[in-house]
Structure formats: C-alpha cells, structure tokens
Amino acid sequence: MKRSISILNAALVLASLLVLGSSCQKKPSIIDKDPDKDPRILVDGDITSIDFDAGNTQQEKITFFANRDWTVSCSEDWLHIQPLSGTASDNNEITLSCDSNEGFDDRSAEVTIMAEGLTKVISVNQVRSLKFYLNTQYFTLYKPYVLVNADARTIEIEVVSNFEYSVNIQAPWIRPAGTKGVTTEKQSFSVAENPSPAGRSGIIEFSVNYANLTTVTTQLTVYQLGGASETPEAVDLGLSVKWASFNVGATRPEERGSFFAWGETAPKDEYTEANYKWNGQDGLTKYCYLEEFGTVDNKKKLDLEDDAAFVAYGEGWHMPTIEQTVELVENFSWNYVNMEGQEGMLFVGKKAGYENSFIFIPLVWDSDDPIDRSSYWSSSLYPQFAPSHAYTLTMGRGSFNLYWMNARYLGRPVRAVKDK
Secondary structure, eight states, X not given: OHHHHHXXXXXXXXXXXXXXXXXXXXXXXXXXXXXXXXXXXXXXXXXXXXXXXXXXXXXXXEEEEESSOEEEEESOTTEEEEOSEEOSEEEEEEEEEEOOOOSSSOEEEEEEEEETTEEEEEEEEEOOOOOEEEEOSEEETTEXXXXXOSSOEEEEEEEEESSOEEEEEOOTTEEEXXXXXXXXXXXXEEEOOOOSSSOEEEEEEEEEEETTTXXXXXXXXXXXXXXXXXXXXXXXXXXXXXXXXXXXXXXXXTSOOOOBOTTOOSOOSOOOSTTOXXXXXXXXXXXXXXXXXXXXOOOOBOOGGGOHHHHHHOTTEEOOOHHHHHHHHHHEEEEEEEETTEEEEEEEEOSTTOTTOEEEEEOOOOTTOTTOOEEEEEEEEOOSSOTTEEEEEEEOSSOEEEEEEEETTSOBOOOOEEEO
C-alpha cells in the first residue's frame, strides 16, 4: 500500500514539473527571417495616435516588434523621427519630436512603419499655438485699456483668437453691442454716459479654454472720465493729498482750463515780465531769497491768497508742492494717450488697493517751446540761484521732468490738490 502511494506521489510531482517547465518556457520570438513566414509589425500598446502640444520640447517614443528589416516615413516635415530604419528585432524604438506650431490651426501627420510591403500607420496630432490678444491703442503695466470721456458711446475692441472665447463684463454701465468681422472679430460695447464728475473704471474679461488644459484670461479696462461740473472731484489715489479730477478753470477732465502766472490768481490775455504781479522797479517784490533779484522775504512756497487753486475752490484746496507732484509720478503708471484728438497723460495706480484709481491730465503745449513740453505749476519756488523761477511738473509725449523750472511770469495751467 505504501509503495502504491509513493508511486502516485512521484507521478504527481513529475506531472507538476512538466507543467511548470512548460509555463516557464520563453515565448517564441517573433523574429523569424524565414521568407516563408509572413512579415509582422506589432506596436507596443497597440498605439494608433500620438498627441503633441504646441511647443517643441516634447518627445514621444514608439516601441514596436518587427520580424523583417524596416523603414519609417513621415508625411510632414515639421515632425522629426530618429532612426528612420532598422533590422528585425523584438525591441525596436523610434523617437518623435516636432517643431513649434505657430500657426492658427491644429495640424496632423502620419508616421508609417514599413517591412516588406506590410505597413503600420500612426497618426500624430499637434495642437495650435494660442493666438489670443486684444488689439488696442493703449497698454498700462502691460494690460490693455480704453480711455473715453463722459459721453455715451460705442467702443470697438478687436479680438484676435484662434480658439473660441467668452466675454464677461464686470461693470453695469458697459453692455455688449454685437460682433463685427470674420477673421479677426470686432467686439462692440456700449458705454453709458457718466453724469458724475468722478471718473470710473470697468473690466471686460475675455477668456479662452486652451487645448482643454487651461483657461487663459485677458482683461480690458475701460476708463471713463467724469462729466461736467463747476467743482472737481477730489480723487483719492492713496497719496498724501487727493488730486482734482480736472484743471482749474475747466469743467471737464479733457479741458485745459485757465492759465496763470505763478503766484497770480486770475488769468490774463498776455503773460510778460512787464505785467507780472510780483515784478517791481527793483525786481521781485515777493517770494525772493536773493538780494540781486529783488526784495528778500525768503518765502519759497505760495501763500494761500496767491494760490490759484485755493482762490478757485476754497478751503483744503491748493496747488501741489513739488514733493506731492513727485509722489504722484512715483506711485502711478503714467501713459501718454490721444483721446479723440486730446493728448494727455493717464495716471493709473500701482499701489495695492488703488490699481483702478486714475486721473487724466491734458497736455497743454507751449507754442514757444520747440520741443513740445507741457508744464503745470507747483506751489514750490525753485530753491537755488533763481527765485524768478518756480518748479513745474513738465510732461511730453514720452517723458517727464519733475524738476523743470519755468519763469514765474509765464502762463501755465494748474491742477489742484486737496488735503485729506
């Protein structure tokens, strides 16, 4: 009995070894150059297509098995393949790379692996580069914007995009007014009249889903100046003083207002040394610190009774000091604009919490200045060697000169500030 069991166990062990040996045998290689065998191409993972992004940094590898010598071809020259041929193997590999797609459309190519008349085709697709921007005349801090006056109007924004995009208006006084154009769309928006002397700003947001991977957004800021008023709005720009929304003698921000000689409070038809209020027979009669220029009183800042802004608007208002002018320029992005023929400087806040605060100061050219400078009076006398001159904020089409001095008798515009 024991002998029978032993024989049975031995038979079972032998059977197990035979099964195990069979399962551990190496799979037959597909490499077989026997001409009687059909050519075979097997792509690892049964890949039929590959997707590339728009850039040129991506690489993709294809592993395949072939029992014949093989070659690879490509239908488009923007797709690059290495190597282009090889010998029969069960571990062939080719590497695909591509040029950047700078076009407006997606593109595709075909990679064909060939072995003795047998072919395997793999599609390669590359998404287009994102073309998405706004064609506007003005940019501040690399952001597009539009500047309009207080009147109701329609504005057109040219949108260049090779993807579908959406529009989100974040201001109740701006409304969509339709779409124009075919290749490049022109989006129209109606802007309501602004009856307030205070300017306002609104955001139009354009968003596009790029290749279903990320949302790209660009914003257009619409700055609208305030309406007509006898008294300007005191605009809080986050500075030591508030700035008037328009010039002394004006009623709207785009108007130049009145001209004044420094230390005079009424405009004149003509501005000369002879009719300057503070010129006498012996020189300057006020605001002088050197005897050779006149009567010395060592005053270097305007008294309020000689301040055109204070006389025009009353308590709290005055002409800015040179320090307050410097503060404006250093804390704001300034941008030259030509708003329907009126040239000026748009100051937009850079400080946190005041990014949408702004004022517009029109450029008022001096016809006698050969280099087109527009100067605004400060209340500060020039402190060195020339009491006959005072500091101005001097602007041009692309520059500032914060410490430029002008002769006091000249007629210049005034932008007021108000104490907080």
